[in-house]
Amino acid sequence: MKLYFSPGACSLSPHIVLREAGFDFTLEKVNLRNRQTASGVDYTTINPKGYVPALELDNGELLTEGPAIVQYLADQVPDRRLAPPCGTLERARVQEWLTFIGTELHKNFSPLFNPAATDDAKEAARANLARRLPIAAQVLEGRPYLTGEAFTVADAYLFTVLTWTRLVDVDLSPWPSLGAYLERVGARPSVQAAMEAEGLKR
Ligand SMILES: N[C@@H](CCC(=O)N[C@@H](CS)C(=O)NCC(=O)O)C(=O)O
Known part of the structure; x- marks a missing residue:
């Protein structure tokens, strides 16, 4: 498998999961400014959506x-328990978090990275984050991971999104459980290795 990624972007989440799952995989960096891959290919010919992540499967399909x-x-790799079995309420909880992170957190960070976004759009995004981050913070006051005692794919995504708070000056100090979570998930060997491979470790 090959993961198309950009350092520190949301592709860090599947990158972490590839390592947690123990897969053999390769990485190909995408320059999101000119949409060229590291090997000099127009990324839109591989993924017409133009954004990362994209996973090339061993049968050649792109997900x-x-x-x-x-x-x-x-x-x-069900034995790794990175997500509960399909069709269970526990799985729906993981999907509930993935959707919340994607639509309510991730997409409210986007204007903060976008130089073309107006100040009003940025302010609205910050206000949305200030209303939504406490939802995750409150849950993480009572458990180490989003759905309980075990790390799941939802944690790979939340960790990734929370790392952006350092880049766009979103202060996590009102929610100490989120800071502690960043430390906890960030200490996992898979996360350390993914960050090293993406050149994110100082
Ligand atoms: N819906 C997509 C969103 C992916 C996304 O927002 N990717 C960003 C990086 S975090 C990106 O590649 N942005 C460049 C662009 O949109 O052109 C997903 O969940 O995978």
Whole structure:
């Protein structure tokens, strides 16, 4: 398998999951400014959506959309318990978090990275984050991971999104459980290795 990624972007989530799952895989960096891959290919010829992540499967098919990719990976290695079995309420809880992270957190960070976004759009995004981050913070006051005692693919995604708070000056100090969570998940060997491979470790 090959993961198309950009350092520190949301592709870090499937990157972490590939390592948690123990897969053999390769990485190909995508320059999101000019949409060229590291090997000099126009990325839109590989993934017409133009954004990362995309996972090239061993049969040549391309799978996109982070939440779909991480669940596909988890389902290939059920023994690793990266997601509960399909069709269970526990699985729906993981999907509930993946959707919340994708639509309510991730997409409210996007304007903060976008130089073309107006100040009003940025302010609205910050206000949305200030209303939504406490939802995750409250849950993490009572458990180490989003759905309980065990790390799941939803944690790979939340960790990834929370790392962006450092880049766009979103202060996590009102929610100490989120800071502690960043430390906890960030200490996992898979996360350390993924960050090293993406050149994110200082
Ligand atoms: N719906 C997509 C969103 C992916 C996304 O927002 N990717 C960002 C990086 S975090 C990106 O590649 N942005 C560049 C662009 O949109 O052109 C997913 O969940 O995988």
